[in-house]
Amino acid sequence: MSFETAQIDDLVSLERGEIDRRIYTDRAIFELEMERIFARSWLFLCHDSQIREPGDFFQAVMGRDNVLVVRQKDGSIKAMLNTCAHRGNAVCRAEEGNAKSFLCTYHGWSYGIDGRLNGVPGLNTFYKGELDKSRHGLTQVAQVGNYRGFIFGTHDASAPPLEEFLGTTGRLGLDTIALRGEMEVVPGIQKFVIECNWKIAVDNLFDWYHPQITHASAFLPSVLPSTSMREQKAAEKIDLNGVTMQSGAGLDLPGNGIIGSKFDQVVVLGEYGHAIGGPTTSSSGFFEFDPSWRETPRAKAALGSVGCKVGGHPNIFPTTWATAALPQLSLRIPRDPTHTEIWWFTLVDRNLPRETRDFMVTTACRIFGPAGVLEQDDGENWAQATAQTRGIASRRMKHLLNMGLGRGQIIKEGGLARIEGLTSEYGQLWTYYSWAQWMKGLSWNELKKATTPGDCI
Amino acid sequence: MSNESQFVTHDERIAAMLLHYEVERFYYDEAALLDSHRYDEWLALFSYDAHYFMPIRRTRTQREMDKEFTKPGEMAFFNDDKMLLAGRVAKLKTGRSWAEDPPSRTRHLITNVRIVKDDGRTLEVESNFHVYRTRLNSEETSWIGSRRDLLRRADGSFQVADRKIFLEQTVLLSRNLSNFF
Numbered sequence: 001m002s003f004e005t006a007q008i009d010d011l012v013s014l015e016r017g018e019i020d021r022r023i024y025t026d027r028a029i030f031e032l033e034m035e036r037i038f039a040r041s042w043l044f045l046c047h048d049s050q051i052r053e054p055g056d057f058f059q060a061v062m063g064r065d066n067v068l069v070v071r072q073k074d075g076s077i078k079a080m081l082n083t084c085a086h087r088g089n090a091v092c093r094a095e096e097g098n099a100k101s102f103l104c105t106y107h108g109w110s111y112g113i114d115g116r117l118n119g120v121p122g123l124n125t126f127y128k129g130e131l132d133k134s135r136h137g138l139t140q141v142a143q144v145g146n147y148r149g150f151i152f153g154t155h156d157a158s159a160p161p162l163e164e165f166l167g168t169t170g171r172l173g174l175d176t177i178a179l180r181g182e183m184e185v186v187p188g189i190q191k192f193v194i195e196c197n198w199k200i201a202v203d204n205l206f207d208w209y210h211p212q213i214t215h216a217s218a219f220l221p222s223v224l225p226s227t228s229m230r231e232q233k234a235a236e237k238i239d240l241n242g243v244t245m246q247s248g249a250g251l252d253l254p255g256n257g258i259i260g261s262k263f264d265q266v267v268v269l270g271e272y273g274h275a276i277g278g279p280t281t282s283s284s285g286f287f288e289f290d291p292s293w294r295e296t297p298r299a300k301a302a303l304g305s306v307g308c309k310v311g312g313h314p315n316i317f318p319t320t321w322a323t324a325a326l327p328q329l330s331l332r333i334p335r336d337p338t339h340t341e342i343w344w345f346t347l348v349d350r351n352l353p354r355e356t357r358d359f360m361v362t363t364a365c366r367i368f369g370p371a372g373v374l375e376q377d378d379g380e381n382w383a384q385a386t387a388q389t390r391g392i393a394s395r396r397m398k399h400l401l402n403m404g405l406g407r408g409q410i411i412k413e414g415g416l417a418r419i420e421g422l423t424s425e426y427g428q429l430w431t432y433y434s435w436a437q438w439m440k441g442l443s444w445n446e447l448k449k450a451t452t453p454g455d456c457i
Numbered sequence: 458m459s460n461e462s463q464f465v466t467h468d469e470r471i472a473a474m475l476l477h478y479e480v481e482r483f484y485y486d487e488a489a490l491l492d493s494h495r496y497d498e499w500l501a502l503f504s505y506d507a508h509y510f511m512p513i514r515r516t517r518t519q520r521e522m523d524k525e526f527t528k529p530g531e532m533a534f535f536n537d538d539k540m541l542l543a544g545r546v547a548k549l550k551t552g553r554s555w556a557e558d559p560p561s562r563t564r565h566l567i568t569n570v571r572i573v574k575d576d577g578r579t580l581e582v583e584s585n586f587h588v589y590r591t592r593l594n595s596e597e598t599s600w601i602g603s604r605r606d607l608l609r610r611a612d613g614s615f616q617v618a619d620r621k622i623f624l625e626q627t628v629l630l631s632r633n634l635s636n637f638f
Contacts, residue, residue, distance in 0.1 A: 379633045
């Protein structure tokens with residue numbers, strides 16, 4: 001298929017709340033995503049604390065480019081493609097570590113930690129001294145930015161600066177982690193593969209309709225730790241309206257916290273496709289381990305009068321989920337149309353007492369990641385939702401994101417565009433709508449304009 | 458090699474063989490419980506203070522192999538006490554644990570059992586495993602790795618007081634870890 005603007009508009013209908021299922025499996029669409037989204041957008045690389053010393057490196061992924069993020073001797077950070085300028089071999093094969101140089105094991109070209117080409121075997125004998133080493137260093141990522149310790153890169157030299165790209169919505173999302181203290185990443189990035197399209201993994205982070213069923217087995221006192229959320233008296237149960245199990249019995253759900261309850265939610269829609277969706281900080285569905293940081297003057301000033309009410313899940317378009325609950329950051333890295341790598345970074349305030357830190361680390365392992373009591377059941381749904389788009393007849397059906405469609409009044413205040421109400425699908429819909437704008441290959445100005453929220457969704 | 462030379466007398470050799478036999482039988486029984494989904498009985502094999510830990514493994518250079526695995530206090534795939542293990546079992550029995558309903562078919566193969574330390578009360582035992590899983594019609598997972606257990610002698614058998622599980626994977630090549638090792 002070709003990709004005229006009109007055809008891309010057909011793939012995502014903001015008016016009908018419908019998504020063409022081909023976007024989850026089509027190889028040509030995936031290739032276009034690599035070019036028009038992942039080769040242009042700012043993408044999260046790693047956190048400042050992971051590479052403290054000169055020569056410390058972390059291997060990140062931008063689209064399908066493997067990137068070495070390296071701390072320099074002067075304290076700055078460089079990000080460069082992990083591919084030798086000679087014949088393309090990787091110059092580093094470790095996921096992380098400390099390096100004094102990067103050596104290509106094919107012919108021995110060696111690079112400094114700044115990417116400069118230092119050594120070429122036989123430079124005089126074979127190349128007769130005619131090879132200009134200054135022209136063959138490792139390719140630097142076009143732009144590298146650091147927002148409060150979160151390091152991002154973009155392949156596009158013409159992309160707006162990181163802070164501008166993040167905008168108020170993206171910055172708010174990262175602030176909910178960054179402002180909790182002197183944050184550092186706990187050693188050990190959980191990485192695993194789910195056989196799903198990356199967009200299905202991304203849109204799920206806005207989905208507060210699924211926990212009550214998907215995670216029904218996790219809401220047992222012995223499984224999820226005691227929290228203030230659980231101690232709250234059972235919130236109003238949602239209307240199950242005659243839903244029955246396969247056995248024919250009525251579906252009976254536990255009533256605490258985010259499961260089987262309804263609570264006030266707020267969805268924030270941002271430029272370039274960023275969004276935040278979930279409970280307000282005053283609702284019964286809000287859970288954050290020790291939210292006292294929100295009362296600090298620094299946090300109050302940064303969050304603002306609207307931001308301080310936002311307690312949901314932020315996504316920095318396209319693939320960076322910053323969840324403040326513990327807090328953690330999750331990347332959904334596309335590998336091919338039907339395979340997505342999930343990477344979990346867990347952050348703690350380095351000044352926390354040992355016991356508190358241990359509790360947070362243990363809780364992070366328990367909830368998310370492949371063995372996490374919540375996440376182990378997610379993969380099942382996402383993989384099947386992807387697999388069932390392969391059949392010709394199944395593919396003709398649309399994915400539905402029409403909950404509350406047309407009723408989402410957008411309130412603009414404090415630099416944020418928000419919609420208030422109960423559970424909705426506005427966050428997902430905004431993500432897909434913005435995805436379509438990116439896929440048109442617009443200029444940065446046009447893209448910003450196209451992804452500026454209107455009055456209603 | 459390791460322990461053989463210590464057992465100079467015939468009786469000592471026989472005692473070592475018997476102990477080895479007991480440990481192997483313990484592991485085979487444990488594997489049978491898991492593969493037949495008898496999770497309550499499996500749980501009873503763990504001491505009240507058990508720690509169940511699967512670190513994250515990272516591809517590192519030879520020079521940094523001491524940092525290959527994460528350590529307790531750092532992130533892990535499993536970092537469970539007995540209460541959470543019990544919670545996982547309770548979760549499986551809710552009838553709503555979708556990753557295991559329909560249940561996975563698993564086979565736990567335990568080999569290369571080595572008793573590396575024995576202080577009379579507690580044994581330190583290393584073993585290799587191959588956990589094979591199929592799900593639904595076409596999903597197939599193979600996990601190979603090693604375990605390092607502390608087995609506490611109790612009532613003529615053993616209790617697992619500590620289990621460390623080392624997978625031969627860095628990026629986990631499966632969508633979840635909804636089974637036990």
